[in-house]
Amino acid sequence: MSKASTAQALPQQRPVDEFAADVLHGLAQTPKRIASKYFYDARGSELFEQICEQPEYYLTRTELSILQDHAADIARAIGPRALLVEYGSGAGIKTRLLLDAMEEPVGYVPVEISPSALNASVENLAEEFPDVDMLPVTADFTQPVELPSPEQASTRTVVFFPGSTLGNFEQREAIGLLRTMCIEMGRNGAAIVGIDLKKDPALLEAAYNDAAGVTRDFTLNLLARINRELDADFDLRRFRHRAHYNPMAGRIETHIVSTIEQRVRIGNREIAFAAEEAMLVEYSCKYSQVEFCAMAARAGLRVVHSWTDANDWFAVQMLER
């Protein structure tokens, strides 16, 4: 019998209303900004998959190589009969790698806002891991969630947050998210978090400005999404993608820049853009090991293991209370 359960939908504000309210609120600010979580409609998710394949975007393959090279060590550090909680829909190759290496994992809990992505992910995994309880939770992982209990008792809860997604949150929010993990994992738990490390800014900027223009298309797709879902008339030819490394803040800052002075309609509102006005759409924070330890400490966590690649480009950190 398959152990996959179906994700339950959450009672929440209608997503399109929330999207509209956030976009209009963000465009009323100076400088204008839109949250990067809105990149991921179906087309945006597809483009993100393509970004991960670009030669300049070293993050995904570097993290994967770390997980492959150190899988046995990571599994040993986790210990037997753990409950694996993943922030995001997971079910990719990284999740498989970890579940495969772990000793008798008792359950897998992906926490994800989209029920369709969630159900698809656990259905595939349930076939591959018939002894692992699949317990999807439809929720916003930035808020504390009540975790379901697996059929067999677990020894500890381990939160898995790969992909350097933590870096898409501003420092204060990232610490808040680490605190949420700290609460959810409990006293005996752990977290395994992928972070991108500081390096030559030229390598960083290349990763977010790939030669094939996939990241540009990914960024500008946000405007196409607003046009389609919020009845707007952004002309994508009159905006460009810009991603720069800010060395003081230690992050790639991605903007959508208006190439001319123009007005854009969103529903019954009109928004004015000056020529060269930049709208902030994403931060991708890069950390040094020392900075990350300090940030974790502010969330009540300590780094107990750090696995890196030969270049020290990326790190998979294990955190405990």
Ligand code: AVI
């Ligand atoms: C999902 N996240 C970690 C990616 C990053 O590197 O910040 C999103 C991305 N944006 C542009 N390229 C990739």
